[in-house]
Amino acid sequence: MRKLLIAVLAAMPLAVLAATPKTVTLAVQNMTCELCPITVKKSLEKVPGVNTVKVDFDKKTATVSYDADKTQPEALTRATTNAGYPSAVQK
Numbered sequence: 001m002r003k004l005l006i007a008v009l010a011a012m013p014l015a016v017l018a019a020t021p022k023t024v025t026l027a028v029q030n031m032t033c034e035l036c037p038i039t040v041k042k043s044l045e046k047v048p049g050v051n052t053v054k055v056d057f058d059k060k061t062a063t064v065s066y067d068a069d070k071t072q073p074e075a076l077t078r079a080t081t082n083a084g085y086p087s088a089v090q091k
């Protein structure tokens with residue numbers, strides 16, 4: 001039992017290292033007032049695997065860093081779209 005616990009604890013830092021951090025910039029539609037970026041930010045932060053969200057109201061973009069092992073850009077665009085702000089990955 002004790003050995004198992006130690007093995008689990010030892011494996012944890014490896015799991016952290018195994019995360020694949022990525023950053024994507026989304027072009028977000030419908031952001032018309034200063035409150036919109038907050039809604040967009042919240043919708044993205046709810047997606048499991050999202051680390052940080054930075055919404056630029058002037059540029060109409062959301063820059064999201066996420067764990068590529070847990071989520072994909074499609075899930076991010078879906079989240080903002082469901083919140084009323086259709087988005088697409090900016091190329």
Ligand SMILES: [Cu+2]
Nearest residue numbers: 032033035036
């Ligand atoms: Cu608004």
